[in-house]
Amino acid sequence: MNSKRVDELIEKHRTEKGPLISILHDIQEEEGYLPEATLSYLGDKLNTPLGEIYRVASFFSKAFTFEKKAKHTIRVCQGTTCHVKCSDHVLEEIQEELEKIKDDNFGEHENFSMEKARCLGCCTSAPNVEIDGEILDKESAKKTIIKLKGEK
């Protein structure tokens, strides 16, 4: 992210008291992660030590990442209701599906990142999987993965 854009984001939150987390959200959303150079520049501008920025960003490890995310995000819900309905097994199955992709040499694209979600707020249809924002059941999730892996 160039310094001009960082300045714009700081300006956007100028009237906000304690704006750090809001600015970090904006950077994460636009860049997909928090680049070190951007954080360093941000620290200078906000007069906040870089260490403090990292302290906040790493504390909220679910919201902020320091590495670029993959093109497709698969989130397997591990909330309580999903756990009661054996979401740990779903996680294993999805992992297997992704392993297969690696075998087919699709892994090199690093198109998929998988994370465990806390609760997708859709407990009625538990256990849930979310792919790129769409909530699916296990079987349709597998189908979607197969479909997506065909894309370059």
Next chain:
Amino acid sequence: MKVKSIRDLNKLKSEGEKLLRPKNIRVQVGTTPYALSRKARDVIEKLKKELDQQNIDATVVRVGCVGICYEEPVVEVIIPGKPKVTYGSITVDKVPSLVKAISKGKAVKKYALYRTDQEEIICSGKTFSYASRVPSDYKKIPLACEFKFFQPQVRIALRNAGIINPDSIEEYVARGGYSALSKALTKMTPEKVIDVVIKADVRGRGGGGFPAGLKWKTCREAKGKEKYVLCNCSEGDPGIGMHKTLIESDPHSILEGLIIGGYAIGAMEGYIYLHYGYASGKEKLLKAIDQANEYGLLGKNILGSDFSFSIILKEGAGAYVCGESTALMATLEGRSGEPRPKYIHTAEKGLWDCPTNLNNVETWCNIPPIISRGAGWYGKIGTKSSKGTKVISLTGNVNRSCLAEVPMGTTMKEVINKLGGGIVKGTKLKAIGVGGPPAGLLPASLADLPIDFDELVKAGSLLGSGGMIVMNDKTCVVDMARFFIKFLEEESCGRCFPCREGIKRMREILDGLSAGIGKDEDIDLLQEIVDCLSEASLCDLGKSAPNVVRSTLRYFREEYKIHIQQQVCPSKRCTM
């Protein structure tokens, strides 16, 4: 238009009434995340297309959620002069026949769940009648009050959920919205408002059940020029979606509660702390805040009074501990969300060291009707020590997952059987988790316990935020304890030693038990850690973390023993 007087508010109200009960046909479709995952969007498109093709003068409106999740997508049809009919599980294929019936002014019995002839408007106590005469084909459809899902319910916080378009301030006002604010500002002193909240004996719906009025009073009396009121919308508990429903179905009720709170406490700013990455809720709330600003219900000199107030929406960054008040405030200040000791209450020194009052979404939603109808009305609902209602999100091994609001004192069994339609066929009730990870598990034998703050604490649980997760006999309690402890281990902020290390050690022991390598002394050791944690932890996360182990040791000790002595998991859930 700026609303500067009660007369202006009434104008807005009549506009809203025209929208809610238009001269043409109104078709409303629930659009919560779950409804959308069941293709509600396609149903809306198809409805619009069919209505258009058949030249029917109708408006299709997107509403929130009635709570009948198992019947989504839910479609409601209001034909002028006829009862409102609620249809469940409407798919794209069912739309043509539904529209055909609408064109003839008829109802389709086979898709209908229930009908509504008249509706009580909670904020005013008046009833609105949809139809004075019920046509014979409508009579075959059961009334809402005969429909099992509604029988045990009293809907105060959920009063507008699924009825109004959440994007329309007019519709909210038509249902008695902002009348409590106008009453408070024109007829009541701030002290009087607090007095009503104290008399109503509203207890905080966030977990602990602390009397809200008392907290407000302390905050009002605390010294400080600037004061803040906060709304906790973070909903960190996994397995519930009730805040989502309140936000997406009726955002103005949160704002109105918060503005009244600000007036009572003497705050000029209110903050809504929202879960990050929750785009649909953020959009709804921002829109509601914009509308309230536009109409002068937020900003300078609200309703022509001396009171000025603004609301700021801030996103958190997703840590469970941020539900704790001091951690939440640290996050709002842009710092990492670590709690601090609370020997100085946040009501005296909270956000930016100013007196601050924090309540959760459900508590704020309850405030407007209480101010409108008075403490006496509210006091008649619920039990002696827990007044009012509780929103319950019911999930797990029940036949029907749903979101409902029941009077305090309703038993858990009633909730499971009447709202949830009982336990999944062929299995038996084993345990109930009521208030999320810190609440512990209760055995089936206690299913007759009422939903009540004190009764649940006595049984070793917590009402918490009211996410009720029902577990059948295929669930292993050791595995569940391990699941919750794992969750809390990840979420412990690490600031104090008992919580950071204690939870980790409990998890290691539970890992051992479920892997079949438990030792006899493990149970005593677990008990010791449990006691230590609840004594010595800094904040409520650590203090309540061992509840799940304590309650399962209390009620399911045999199962622990079987895991250790026979190295088997009776429910075959643990992989040994």
